[in-house]
Amino acid sequence: MLFALICKDKPGSLQLRIDTRPTHVAFLEGLNGEGKLAFAAPLLNAEGKPDGSLVVVEAPDLAAAQALSAA
Template sequence: MLFALICKDKPGALQIRLDTRPAHLAFLDELNAGQKLAFAGPFLDAEGKPDGSLVVVEAADKAEAQAIAARDPYAGAGLFDSVEVRAWNWVVNKPSA
């Protein structure tokens, strides 16, 4: 089942994001290698700067998706103000369709 990890950065935390980005990308590469990552990317503010993340993962249940979210280096660095984990159904333009 797919889960969307909807992550909002803390205000003024851009430097934490920039400093932690290499570890975050390595984490996403690890998820991708394990066929757990559907897609990911940052949300952008009005100035075009990242201020959150959308990561869609394959997980058996919400608990597994929450565990994946907790392992993200961004979460460990304290970047996020909030993380919402929601089951998601990919209907249109799904690559496997």
Template sequence: MLFALICKDKPGHLQVRLDTRPEHVAFLNDLNAKGALKFAGPFLDGEGKPDGSLVVIEAADNAAAQAIAAADPYAKAGLFESVQVRPWNWVFNNPASA
């Protein structure tokens, strides 16, 4: 089952994001190697600076998706103001259905 992790950064925490990015990228690379990561990237503010994240993962259920979200180094570093974990259906341009 797919889940969208919709993460909003705390205001004024860009440096936390920048400092934690190497660990976050390693975490996503590990998810990708396990086949759990479908895609990911930052949301951008009006100045083009990152201010959140969208991460789409495959997980067994909501509890497993919540655990993955909580294990993200960005979450552990206190970067996020909020994190929504929502079931998601990839309908269009899904490479798995091609």
């Protein structure tokens, strides 16, 4: 079953997003390697700047999707 994880950045956190991007991408690559990632994309604000992420995962149930989201 597919679950959408909508992850909004907190205001003023662009630098944190930039700093943690390599870890974020590595995590997504790991999910992809495990066959758990359907797709992922940045969410953009009205100015076209990153403002969060949309991550769609394959999980057997809501609890498993929530566990992936918390990781």
